[in-house]
Amino acid sequence: MTPRLPEDILKEIFENFEDETGSLFSSLLVNRLWCLNVIPILWKNPLKNQFKKADENLLTCQHRCTLLLRTLLSCLSEESRCLLSEKNKFELPFQISQPALFDYPMHCKNLRTSDVSMLVWSFIEREQINGQRGKFLFFILEQELYKLFFSRSSAIQQFTLCTMLHSIQLFPGANTSLANLSILRCSTECHESFFFGLAQICERIKVFIVDFCDKDNDGLNFLICIQNGINCFECKHGRIQGQENLCPNLNIALQTQAHSLKKLDIIDNIGGISLNTICAFVNLRSLKFTISDELSDIVVNNLKNANIQNLETLEVRGEPISVKVLSSLIKNTRGNFQKLHLCGWRPNADDNLGSLLPILRKYCPKLRSLSTWIGEDDLINLELLLSFCHELENIFLRVYSNELMSRYGIFNLLKRANPVNLRKLKLEHLFLLDEEEGLEMFLKSRSTKNSLILEIVGNLISQDSSEIISIYKFNGVLKDVKLLCFGEDSAPDQQTPYWKIDVII
CATH class of the missing domain: 1.20.1280 (Monooxygenase)
Incomplete structure (x- = not known):
């Protein structure tokens, strides 16, 4: 056996x-x-796969939703079933002959209010959904499903609050199921009462993700203040042209978590979180922010004086930021800095972002990922950096002109520097037509043990370049080669969104 x-x-x-x-x-x-x-x-996240996928028809989707709802309703208590069928005359299009074999909802760890709403919406008859009876049935079925999840699941870890018609804290079992909630995803558009409800239950939330932030929300701000140490705060879309500091009270609330916050991501939010707030978070390890307009002298001085010694990741998007600010942030780290990603608008050559290369070489021996713009005067410092930072795995070089690369040969430089741990190379403003000989020599020097991903942004390649690439993909030196849409500027250590890929060679 x-x-x-x-x-x-x-x-x-x-x-x-x-x-x-x-x-x-x-x-x-x-x-x-x-x-x-x-x-x-x-059943960790039971509702995530209920909706229509690209390769299936609507009937398949509806059938899956029906099966899922039938399973959930079979887990309802006798009291809930009576409430639906007898008291409120809720007619089901299917029979529930016996209780479920397993207590499925007890395993739920991730719940989104929008998923619950969409599951119910897919079940209610379309002609009833806007009528009084339809709205009532929608409300009552949602209510019983929430009661089911909160009463049976003892540890919901991630909760996404979109639209909701119910008072969370009043559901039986919510005090237990949400007591150890660690990730909350929400929006400042949610009614403050929902957050006040959560504040009666949750004190250990570690991650806040605010998907839309364009105004203060007293409930959200209060919920943030009472937590026992938030580690991560991500603030997304909320830009309103011509307005700044849209959420002054949110900024104050975040500062109550200054010593516990390790990650601050406001790269997709302009105006909601003030850049002056950054200076309070002395224990940050990851910082991502966006520059919208020319920075005031006060903000520049505050950022220059920010003492974030444990910083490992820095991403800056938008208008070019002062090199002095970047230099100060990097110099003040304790040698653990690992990632610099400068994205967004193309700076003027006068901004001289290449002057950061000697600073990275001196202060960042553990550098793993680098994205920056370079000019003709930066090539020597780039080669020295590549030779010194032996842990460098991902590089994204954006050059001011293709003529520069044609004249000096970026692949010849890479061959000389020989960054042995390089795993991904991303290049913009580079015509492989002018680099074919250097490309072949560089690939010839690489080992098959360290297969390389090569991404070229915004340019086509010649037939000869394509043949060289095919040879070295076949022998294992190149793991993958992609041509990306012009303007694609995600960090090289991140997966490129599929819709930004023009061709996979």
Whole structure:
């Protein structure tokens, strides 16, 4: 008889297939042990796969929603069933003959209010959805589903608050299921009462993601203030032209978490969070922000004097920022700085971002990812940096003119510097037609043990370049080669969005 794998190993294997729902559903049918280990994984975020995918028709989607809702309703208590069917005459298009085999909702760790609403919306008859009866049925079915999740799941870890018609704190079991909530995703558009409700339950939220932030919300600000140490705050879309500091009270609330905050991401938000606030977060490890207009002298001086010694990641987007500010932020770190990503608008050559290269070489021996603009006078410092920073894995070079690269040969420079740990090279304003000989020599010097991803932004390649690339992809030196849309400026250590890829060679 073939010995069985230990249960803990099985569980670890299945967790690696968390996004492969088809494989997990097939595994349910193998035996009871596999079934018991797969169900908690499938039901961590049970509503995430309910909607229509690109390669399926609407009927398939509706069928999946019906099956999911039937399963959830079979888990309802007798009291909830009576409330729906007898008291409110809620007619189901299917029969629920027996209770569910497993207590599926108890495994829920991730819940989004929009998913619950969409599941109910897909079930209510279209002609009823806007009528009084339809709205009431929508409300009552949502209510019972929330009661189900909050009463059965003992540890919801991530909660996304979009639109909601109910008072969270009043649901039976909410005090237990949300007590250890660690990630909250929300918007300043949500009514403050929802946040006041959460404030009665949650004190250990570590991550706040505000998807839309264009005004102060007293409920959200209060919820932030009472947490026992927020680690990450991400603030997304909220730009209103001509307005600054749209959320002064939010800035004050964040400063109550100054010593615990490790990650601040306001790169997609302009005006909501003041750049002056950054100076208070002395323990940041990751900082991402956007420059909208010319910075005032006060903001520049505050950023220059910011003492963020543990900073490891710095991303700046938008208008060119003062090199002196960047230099100060980098110099004040303790040698653990690992990533610099300068994206957004193309700076003038007079801004001399290349002057950062000697500073990175001197203060950042652990540098792993670099994105910056370079000019003709920066090539020597670039070569020295590549030779010195041995842990550098990802490079994105944006040059002021293709003529520069044609004249000096970026691939010849890379061959001489020989960055042995380089895994991804991204280049903009480079015609491979002018670099074919250097490209071949560089690839010839590379080892198959360190396969390289090469991405070219905004330019086509010649037939000869394509043949060189094919040869070195075949022998394993090149792992992947992509031509990207012009203007694509994501960091080289991040996965490029598929819609920004013109061609995969």
